[in-house]
Each structure stands twice: as C-alpha cells, then as structure tokens.
Amino acid sequence: MGMVSCATTQLPSVGEMEALQLQEDEKRLWNRSDEEQRRLNNSSYIYEDPVISAYVNEVAQNLIPQDIRGKGLSFQVKIIRNPLLNAFAYPNGVIYAHTGLISKMENEAQLAALLGHEMSHVTHRHTIENYRSVKNTTAVLATIQVASVPFGAFGNLASALGTLGAMAAVTGYSRELETEADTLGLVLLINAGYDPKEAPKLFEHLKREVEQQDKKEPFFFGTHPRLQERIDNYNRLIKTKYPDATGMKNTERFMDIISPLILDNAMMDLSMGRFSSAEDGIGRFLEIDPQNSRAHFYMGELYRQRNDAADKEKALNEYNLSIQYDPSNPAPHKSIGLIYYKLERYQEARAEFEKYLILFPDADDAAYIEQYIKAMPTK
C-alpha cells in the first residue's frame, strides 16, 4: 500500500502534555471516531459478555501509566465478534480486539501485551501522525474505500468499519510507529507487574497459528516478515533492557474468565467453514471444561458438517457425550436424528427426533423435523 516510512512520533505524547489538547485535524479524527464507534457499538459486531468485558477493561485500566491519568484521555476496550487475529485502536482511546485474537491467548500477560501495544498507539498519537503523513502523499484512505482487502471470508470487516477504523485495522501504522508501540507497550506491561517474556510468546504463538492455518493475517501482525521482525525486536529488548524481569501471568484467572469466548469464537470459525480453527478452539475449551455439554455438541456439529471419512462416528460420539453431561439438552438428539435419517436407520432417527420435540416443543425447526417423521416409514 505504499506506506511512508517515517521517524518515530514527533508529536508530544499525551503524557508529555499538561492536559490533552487536540489540534484541529485531530479533533476531526476524534469526531470521525465517535461517528464510527456509534455505529459499531450498536451493531451485532460487538461481543456482549459483561463479565469478560469488565475483565479486559480492568486489565487495561491497570496498564494506564501515571503520566496519562487525569489528562483527559480515557480508555475503553470493546470486543468484536470476529475470528480473525486482529486488534485496533481509535485515537480517542477506544480499543477493539477480535474474539479470534483473544481466544488464542494463553494468559493475562499476553492480553496485557496486546492492550499495552494498542494503548501506546493512542498515548503517542500515532493515528494523527500516520494520517498526516499519508494524506498528502498517497491515496491510502481513498483506496481503502474501494479496495478489496485480502482477509478471506470474514476479514472484510474493514468495509463495515468506517474509514478511520479501516485505517487502523487494515493498514496499521508504519514500521517505526509499530516498533515504538511495541517498546512502549512493553514498559506498560512491566510496570503493571506482568512477565514481559509473554509479549513475544504471544506473537510466536500466533505466528505458528498463522503458518499452520495458512491464514492471510490482518494487520495486527503486519506482513509475515514484519511479524518475525517484531518477535526479534521484543526478544532483543527483553535481553538487553529487562533480562531479569519476571512478573505475573495470571493464567488461571484468564482462562477461567475468557473460556466462554473461546467456545463462541470457535462457533464463528465453524460458521465460516474454518473447521481446523474451530476444532482447535472447541478442543481448547474442552481441556478446561471436559464435561461441558454444549461444547461436546458443538464438536459433534463440526464433525457432522465437515463430513470427512469417519466424521459420522466422531459426531455421534460427541453428541452422546453431550447428552451424557446434560440429558435435558435437546440439540444433540436432533443432530443424531439427522445422521440416522440420512443413513436410512429410520427407527433410530424417529426415536431421536421424537425425543428432540419432547425436550424442545417450540423448536424453530420443528417443521423440518415433523416433515422427516412424516416421510419415514412407520416400520
């Protein structure tokens, strides 16, 4: 996209100011941010879970450095329902992180690394810096308005974001500004008491994920070589500046709170037909909660819909586990019924469909089920 490589920010950071004072073009960016966020925040794109939302915001609040507090800049984290590995920040302090990215994290320190990075883009006014360098030299924003972004099926969220969101989420910042955000973010991480070694681990883990899945990664990681560059940069910083630094990870607390999001994100992957990612996500959830009926049902759905060799047996096994852990769950009965129906094992299919309708008489798909029951021979 022809991004101009520029020096690290020349604008004073918010911390260096006595109070936040926006320049005229910056005010306009904040107004655009408000407009875009109003639409986004009222849409189905936002992942609504008050417990998880409160948690990620608490982590963000603990990262805010002292020199920012009371300056008129506040932070808010919102989670976007999207299985892509991305996060972006608006200049007014609202950070959006995708369920896809959060679901891949292993602990709170990695979450803090992400949030610290994004917060640094805000505190050091990278958006206006970037915008000023871009608008007079390239037509990046205009291109965003019409360009197709190579993100794959779910990825063109950029088109639903406004121009500003797309700029942050899609093209990101220059190499120098990203490096600065990495460096500053690491300081926030350490000052808040987290283990800095988790920052490169997040990227390494995600890089492996991207390589394995052959995903076209969105901008949080930049291009592939840039991702490695940033891992190297983190490792170098830690080795030279913080060789003995340790800190908390809060793994248990993180997994305890975030786990429902992992399962929900896996279902988004399943909707998109990303069976491998979905299987990983559901599998990860089941490691935490192996007797979760809903998760076993979802795993069954994955196998039934993927329909590779031996998937029918796997699906039936998962559905039976789902029933075992919650006999009142109607959904697995329907799905077992569908498998038997297609195998022409009508007696078994009928039994399962009837159980489904007994457990869930007001099912939205009752018309389909009644049709199957009617179509099947009675003997």
Next chain:
Amino acid sequence: MRLNIKTISLILACLLISACATAPRYRAHPQINSKIENVKTITVIPLKVDVYQLTAGGVKEKMDEWCMQAQRNVLTAIEDDLKLRPLLNIKSFPETLMSEDRRINLEQTGALFEAVNSSIIIHTYGQPVHRFPEKIQNFDYTLGPEVRQLSNQTDALLLVRGVDNIATAGRKAVQVGSVILGALAGVQVTPNMGVTAVNLALVDANTGEVLWFNYHASAGDHDLRNPIDTTAMVMDILKDFPIKKPVRKFD
C-alpha cells in the same frame, strides 16, 4: 491525444453530461397539483450536508466546521426562498430534542432516502438506457408513512441532501461528469476535483410519497461555504418548486 483509460472515461462522462443538460431537471408526482393544494406547512429536514477537503493525495477529509457552515447556508437559502411563497409556513427541524425512537426513525428515513435518491438519479436522470420511462411518467417513490412520526402538524417535509468536495490548491479542477453523478447518486467515488451537489425532495408528511424532486450539481463552480454561491444553487433548484412565488406586476 493519447487514449488512456482516464481520457476515455472523461470523454464518455462528458457525453453523459451533455445528454443530461437537455433533460428536464425536476421530477414530480403525477398528481402533484392536487397534492400540493393542501400543503401549507413544510418542515425542512437537513439529512446531510457534508463538506470534504480533497487533499493532494486524493484523500477525502470531512471538515466539521465547513459542514456546519454549509448546512447553515443551505437552510437559510431554502427558508429565505420558501418564505416568499404565499400562505406557506416553514418550520425548522427538529422542533425539540429528539426521543430515541424519533432519532432512529430519522436515521432510517435518511438511509432510505439515500436508496430512493440513488434510484431517482440513475433511473430518471441517467443515460437513456438506464432510464425507466415509466418512473419518469409515473414518478412514484416513497419513504413510507413512518415519516409522519418525524414532525408534528406539518403537511410536507423538505429533505435536504448536500455534498461539497473542496479541492485544495494542489488539485486541478477538471470536468468529470461521472464524479458529479456519483456525488448526486451517493456512489462512493473519490473525486479528483471540487464537486458540489444539492438534492431537495418534497415529501408528503403523512404518506411519505415523494411529491417533488430536484437537484443542482456543478464541478467547481459553487462552494457551499459561501452564502452567495449557496443561495444561487438553491434558487436554481427551487425555481421549479410546485408552490410558486407571486408574480410581480410592474405598471
């Protein structure tokens, strides 16, 4: 002249503009005369009046203060013109702070108007092969009876939609018809130069029917930040307004 893609596009676009210049400009409901008889009060609703600055890099930056200035100019010009028409009461919008329901209604009305506006521009003003003659003869568009919740005790709504793209000194003003129509029809085309377009639609406040529609568009000749320019544009649009000004007799 080298026939590259840009040149071919410009030629085609200029042909389009010349074709458009000879077509009648306003559109009206087939029963406009009877429907307008009962219109005594009009509420003017600015749906959007956006002014952008086009930077040297081709980026469109929305300029909030210019938007406010342009909206003031457009509304003043409209109200000043309509007040000259007899027995017509003009109300501004909103009359009071809006409830959430009303705000949502306004948003949906605006969004539907964008869709209606695009259709009107493409199928009643566009090139002949895109025109639907039956829609010109039977100009039958609506925003739905839901519009009646927008304003109390009013007979009609005058919906205002304006866009102005101010080219910075670095960009040349070149006649690009496709961009003008793009601005009118709400198609997202980043223009290469300054384009100004204002659309006005008179809507029955009870039924939502579009009673009358007109526009003015120009490439670099007008600036909505300038009250004189804006008044000229608005007067041009409203010269065919169905409620006429009194004819001045000179002895």
Next chain:
Amino acid sequence: MKIKSAFYLLFAFILCGCVATWVAVGGKYKSGSENYTVELPEGWRQYTPAKGKLLITKDGFTLQRIQIVRTKIDTELTHTKKKFEKGMLPQEAAEVVIDNLRSNPNILNQDIIENMPAQVGGHPGFKIVYTYQNKSGLNKKGVFFGLLTRDWWYEMIYEAPERHYFPKDLPTFEKMIETFRLIKDAAA
C-alpha cells in the same frame, strides 16, 4: 489494472450504457441454460448484463431486487468455506445459506426470522426470511428460497428495504415462486 482506474472506467461505462441494458419483462420466462421456467411480473425490468442469473427490479436495485441463480453444487460460497453437497437435506442446505449470511462482513445485525421447509417448483426445498442492516445503515429484509438438485442448487431471492418496500412487492415475489418449474427433472 489499478483498482481505482478500473473502477473509474467501469463507472463511466455503466453510466454511458455501453455495458448495461434494461429490458422490460412480464409473462413466461424460460432459461434453457439454467433449466427453469417462471412467470415474471409485468412492469418489471431485467438487468441483462448479469450473465447466468436473472436479476429484475421495478424501482431500481436499491429499492427492490429479485434474483434467480443456478450454481454448480460444489461451488464455494462467498463468505463461508462451507459448500453444498450432493444428498444434503434442505435443512442442511439452509444451514449453509444461513452461515454464509452470518459470515458476511459487509452487513450488520443479521437476523434469521424464519427457516422452514418449502416446496420449490414441486420439489422439497427451504425458505429463509432474514433481516440485516447495510453499510449505509438501511434496514433490509429478504426472502430466500433454495432448492438442491443432484448437481445444482437454485436460489430465488427477494430483497428490499424493510420499510414500505419489502411488504409492497412480497406478494409479487411469492406469486412468482409458485410458478417456478424445473424443465428437466430435479435428478438431472
């Protein structure tokens, strides 16, 4: 060709009618290549450059659109990697359509109002009623009739702004669907 130039040219061409043609329709419509017949409503227009699909409107596509498309059964959908498969039940096919809709990042607030079995041209298919909000903030509503045959799948879609336009032409679409027939057997 750069995206901007291509868009510029295409827009100019479309406006000048070098590509697009609108043809008035009404009465029996037969598509031998797509293997169906249907009665089209009077007073509507077909957008003929849309090759391989029937696209009609009365007031313009931003205000209502009916389309009939036939696609090879193993074609990938736009927003999901899931595909239709031979032998899929209508309910399973509906699941794929719903996942494609839910995964569409160009629209917001997708909601499935109805998903039920339906006869399409005398064959077992499905009907989905849905709503969403487009990028401009307009609430839209649609009806999707789907039919899977051995090698093909057929979609018949009606979409319009939810306010006023959707209910206005829904009876026209429903009447049209009642007349849809495959020319050759569904097993073909």
